Amino acid sequence: MGSERRQRMKALGARLRGLRAEAGLTGAVLAQRAGVGQPTVSKVENGRMVPSGDVLGRLSRALDLDESTSREVRDLLVAVEAAPDTVEVSDEEALAGAVLDDAVRSARLVRSFQCVVLPAMLQSAEYARHVFASAPNSTPEAVGRAVAARVERQSLLYEPGRESVFVLTEAVLRTWPGNPSLMLAQFDRLLSVESLSTVRLGVIPWRRAVPVMPRHGFTLCDERAVVVESFRGERVLDDSDEVAAYADAFRRFEEAAIFGREARELLIRVMQEFRELEDCTTR
Numbered sequence: 001m002g003s004e005r006r007q008r009m010k011a012l013g014a015r016l017r018g019l020r021a022e023a024g025l026t027g028a029v030l031a032q033r034a035g036v037g038q039p040t041v042s043k044v045e046n047g048r049m050v051p052s053g054d055v056l057g058r059l060s061r062a063l064d065l066d067e068s069t070s071r072e073v074r075d076l077l078v079a080v081e082a083a084p085d086t087v088e089v090s091d092e093e094a095l096a097g098a099v100l101d102d103a104v105r106s107a108r109l110v111r112s113f114q115c116v117v118l119p120a121m122l123q124s125a126e127y128a129r130h131v132f133a134s135a136p137n138s139t140p141e142a143v144g145r146a147v148a149a150r151v152e153r154q155s156l157l158y159e160p161g162r163e164s165v166f167v168l169t170e171a172v173l174r175t176w177p178g179n180p181s182l183m184l185a186q187f188d189r190l191l192s193v194e195s196l197s198t199v200r201l202g203v204i205p206w207r208r209a210v211p212v213m214p215r216h217g218f219t220l221c222d223e224r225a226v227v228v229e230s231f232r233g234e235r236v237l238d239d240s241d242e243v244a245a246y247a248d249a250f251r252r253f254e255e256a257a258i259f260g261r262e263a264r265e266l267l268i269r270v271m272q273e274f275r276e277l278e279d280c281t282t283r
Contacts, residue, residue, distance in 0.1 A: 109220075
């Protein structure tokens with residue numbers, strides 16, 4: 001059984017799906033009329049995505065809903081947002097991170113800014129295990145499946161024709177789970193990925209002021225959507241104004257970051273500190 005929030009998401013999706021069927025529209029036609037992506041319509045109707053108020057308004061107008069029915073679906077959205085999000089892990093949900101992983105899989109240009117946790121595409125298996133294990137009600141079996149899926153998706157980094165740009169604050173490198181040995185392996189992973197021609201990895205050093213106060217991590221998928229990450233899970237935004245605002249924020253973070261040789265030197269320097277920490281803890 002899923003969380004109360006998940007059940008309410010499914011109720012909202014089922015109602016919208018029923019209204020679309022009553023209107024005699026396909027998902028593709030509804031998406032076109034509403035000015036949103038077809039995957040957005042599918043995910044909302046299947047209870048896998050919480051639409052923003054703007055997206056729900058677009059769908060309501062495209063369905064030509066009367067005021068009473070529009071208010072009904074708005075109330076369903078309010079109920080979703082008010083519901084607690086204590087998730088019971090299932091195979092289908094594959095823990096927090098499934099939405100992000102799916103969105104990244106379909107994108108040719110991925111731009112990710114993170115201020116606490118490493119980007120999903122850069123996580124080592126053990127680092128990812130700690131990320132997934134921190135989800136409420138997680139089980140070892142579900143965590144194992146989620147880690148395997150995440151590692152499999154990381155092969156996208158090596159595909160020609162894709163471009164990935166990651167910008168981290170130095171705090172991300174110093175916020176660590178497990179033990180120093182885990183982080184030493186993680187830094188090996190970062191240094192290996194940084195050398196790929198399809199990847200740009202930048203770090204904003206702690207000595208440099210951030211251009212915008214970061215509130216959360218986010219990942220831009222092409223120019224069409226942004227995945228916002230929080231303690232309550234992930235939310236896909238595809239309103240063009242919101243995507244443009246996040247793209248502008250990413251540009252400013254990117255301009256403040258160091259890349260190439262400077263970034264590698266910083267990674268190696270912090271890695272050495274973890275090596276010293278490991279020596280201290282093993283004595």
